[in-house]
Amino acid sequence: MTTALTLLKDVFGYGAFRGPQAEIIDHVIAGGDALVLMPTGGGKSLCYQIPALARQQAGHGVAIVVSPLIALMHDQVGALHEAGVEAAFLNSTLSGEAANAVEKRLLRGELTLLYAAPERVTTPRFLELLDRLREAGKLSLFAIDEAHCVSQWGHDFRPEYRALAVLHERYAGVPRIALTATADGLTRADIVQHLQLEEARQFVSSFDRPNIRYSIVEKTDPTQQLLRFIEGEHAGEAGIVYCQSRKRVEEVAEILCRQGMDALPYHAGLDAEVRQKHQDRFLREDGVVMTATIAFGMGIDKPDVRFVAHLDLPKNIEGYYQETGRAGRDGLPSDAWMAYGLQDVVNQRRMIDESPAGEEFKQGLRGKLDALLALAEATDCRRVRLLAYFGEQSTPCGNCDNCVAPPAVWDGTEAARMLLSTIYRVQQANGLHFGAGHIMDVLRGKVTDKVNQFGHQKLSTFGIGAALSEQQLRGVLRQLIATGALQVDASSYNTLHLTEGSRAVLKGEQPVALRESINQPAGRVRRERGSRKGAPPAAAAGLTEAAQQRFAALKAWRADVARSHNLPAYVIFHDATLAAVAAADPRSVRDLEGISGIGAAKLEKYGPGVLDVLQAMA
Numbered sequence: 001m002t003t004a005l006t007l008l009k010d011v012f013g014y015g016a017f018r019g020p021q022a023e024i025i026d027h028v029i030a031g032g033d034a035l036v037l038m039p040t041g042g043g044k045s046l047c048y049q050i051p052a053l054a055r056q057q058a059g060h061g062v063a064i065v066v067s068p069l070i071a072l073m074h075d076q077v078g079a080l081h082e083a084g085v086e087a088a089f090l091n092s093t094l095s096g097e098a099a100n101a102v103e104k105r106l107l108r109g110e111l112t113l114l115y116a117a118p119e120r121v122t123t124p125r126f127l128e129l130l131d132r133l134r135e136a137g138k139l140s141l142f143a144i145d146e147a148h149c150v151s152q153w154g155h156d157f158r159p160e161y162r163a164l165a166v167l168h169e170r171y172a173g174v175p176r177i178a179l180t181a182t183a184d185g186l187t188r189a190d191i192v193q194h195l196q197l198e199e200a201r202q203f204v205s206s207f208d209r210p211n212i213r214y215s216i217v218e219k220t221d222p223t224q225q226l227l228r229f230i231e232g233e234h235a236g237e238a239g240i241v242y243c244q245s246r247k248r249v250e251e252v253a254e255i256l257c258r259q260g261m262d263a264l265p266y267h268a269g270l271d272a273e274v275r276q277k278h279q280d281r282f283l284r285e286d287g288v289v290m291t292a293t294i295a296f297g298m299g300i301d302k303p304d305v306r307f308v309a310h311l312d313l314p315k316n317i318e319g320y321y322q323e324t325g326r327a328g329r330d331g332l333p334s335d336a337w338m339a340y341g342l343q344d345v346v347n348q349r350r351m352i353d354e355s356p357a358g359e360e361f362k363q364g365l366r367g368k369l370d371a372l373l374a375l376a377e378a379t380d381c382r383r384v385r386l387l388a389y390f391g392e393q394s395t396p397c398g399n400c401d402n403c404v405a406p407p408a409v410w411d412g413t414e415a416a417r418m419l420l421s422t423i424y425r426v427q428q429a430n431g432l433h434f435g436a437g438h439i440m441d442v443l444r445g446k447v448t449d450k451v452n453q454f455g456h457q458k459l460s461t462f463g464i465g466a467a468l469s470e471q472q473l474r475g476v477l478r479q480l481i482a483t484g485a486l487q488v489d490a491s492s493y494n495t496l497h498l499t500e501g502s503r504a505v506l507k508g509e510q511p512v513a514l515r516e517s518i519n520q521p522a523g524r525v526r527r528e529r530g531s532r533k534g535a536p537p538a539a540a541a542g543l544t545e546a547a548q549q550r551f552a553a554l555k556a557w558r559a560d561v562a563r564s565h566n567l568p569a570y571v572i573f574h575d576a577t578l579a580a581v582a583a584a585d586p587r588s589v590r591d592l593e594g595i596s597g598i599g600a601a602k603l604e605k606y607g608p609g610v611l612d613v614l615q616a617m618a
């Protein structure tokens with residue numbers, strides 16, 4: 001039997017397995033069940049594709065891949081086809097005739113992999129097909145992708161997934177591999193229970209994504225900050241900008257377009273057809289920026305998303321990690337960038353307070369939000385905190401904003417005490433609560449109409465904080481609210497209220513450490529990296545000027561090929577592969593051999609075309 005490593009090299013053109021891939025693949029080839037937890041971009045697909053190839057060659061027949069991502073099946077199968085693997089899909093987008101043709105190929109034993117949606121797999125008709133394969137001994141493997149869909153705890157719950165237990169009951173002995181990028185224990189337990197994977201070996205990878213740089217900046221002028229970030233670091237590259245509301249998504253897309261970027265909106269309020277068109281353009285073309293609500297993302301397996309930006313705070317760390325995880329699947333340097341401010345804290349807290357859920361549930365949501373706020377306020381390594389949240393210990397990463405440029409920290413304890421005592425005093429004086437703006441005015445000694453109206457210049461704290469800037473005070477307020485030492489009452493004009501937690505701060509028992517200004521470090525990071533404005537894209541970094549020209553020409557050639565095959569560009573070759581070709585400047589098909597990402601089928605199909613492009617430039 002061909003070894004897994006040979007298949008990896010010949011079919012996919014890669015030189016080595018990543019992380020636990022080899023172990024997983026060996027286990028499944030040998031007929032074992034597996035539950036694979038691996039972060040996005042970890043390389044889950046090969047964990048069932050290579051066993052499918054190996055088991056097919058050993059005479060075991062076809063592998064069935066269950067996936068909820070109907071919209072992506074065409075491209076996934078296309079990618080296998082490019083690599084010379086016989087694969088097909090069955091889903092509701094196929095005509096009856098086309099579906100019949102696929103079924104015939106399936107029964108004739110012509111397929112190595114068949115992709116199907118869960119609701120299709122569990123129909124009587126499909127199960128009969130499987131019965132026939134099984135009787136002939138030609139059912140080699142079940143791969144259940146996005147396995148967390150079986151769990152109600154995640155936000156992708158699909159009841160159809162529960163019915164997949166039938167695969168175990170009806171086809172006992174056919175190995176099954178379930179895969180997910182969702183890390184938490186509850187979801188894992190649900191998968192084991194509902195898919196009856198008690199006997200399966202569990203493979204849990206580190207959830208670290210070392211190529212992603214995490215940065216969180218203080219929100220001052222978010223749109224301008226976003227523009228500076230994209231233009232400075234990712235001009236012309238593909239990225240996702242997440243915003244909370246549909247309206248904001250539209251606005252930001254428009255602003256980016258006005259700046260000459262290729263930006264598209266995506267949210268649940270758009271027609272399904274428009275959404276599909278925008279998703280296709282994002283996947284297929286180079287350098288499209290998707291401005292989106294969280295409705296966009298599940299199963300986006302575009303490998304060269306160079307940045308994920310958040311203009312609004314997500315609800316929790318799980319959401320943040322899943323969304324930022326869509327950057328850099330190809331392993332090249334990528335950015336997760338977020339702008340975060342006082343208003344975000346107020347909004348997220350209000351949404352929880354106003355939700356109709358029970359108090360206990362809300363308490364859970366608040367706890368999760370607090371963990372995210374602590375991450376945003378952190379002055380130490382972001383990655384250490386992220387991984388710790390998922391139960392992994394690590395050491396400072398050297399690749400987040402706080403590691404690259406440790407922020408200056410100032411002691412905000414005194415400022416916090418002044419703020420809290422001002423809030424206490426205005427309430428004592430009038431029996432009324434006020435919002436952040438007025439409290440800051442009193443503390444800084446600004447005589448406004450409101451100050452006059454309530455006689456607040458007579459308070460003992462009036463003007464004692466004159467030396468503090470509004471930005472500093474906002475920072476202190478944000479942290480007080482984030483840590484629960486202060487509460488915002490959304491039902492009455494966002495007024496500020498003292499809490500149980502205020503006392504320790506007032507007494508000076510709880511120090512308040514603040515970053516000097518969260519937006520400073522990002523600037524420093526950029527300077528240290530050297531201005532990347534006009535710099536080559538991640539894959540081309542380090543190429544000579546001549547090689548960069550070859551890279552550009554190869555990308556243009558790839559765009560043509562992708563268009564004529566109706567496939568995304570990355571399915572033809574990844575950026576990293578084209579960059580390696582551009583650097584090597586090969587003169588013969590022989591020279592192309594062994595370049596990562598060029599397997600036997602692609603070498604034969606595209607080798608001559610690639611050489612032509614290079615020849616024309618030599």
Ligand code: ADP
Pocket residue numbers: 014015016017018021038039040041042043044045046301303329330
């Ligand atoms: P996941 O499904 O875990 O998010 P994928 O299976 O889509 O990840 O793989 C992410 C990217 O990494 C893909 O572009 C894939 O081709 C690439 N990849 C996977 N395994 C390897 C490997 N061993 N060597 C090189 N590239 C790999």
Ligand code: ZN
Pocket residue numbers: 380381382383384396397398399400401402403404
């Ligand atoms: Zn770090």
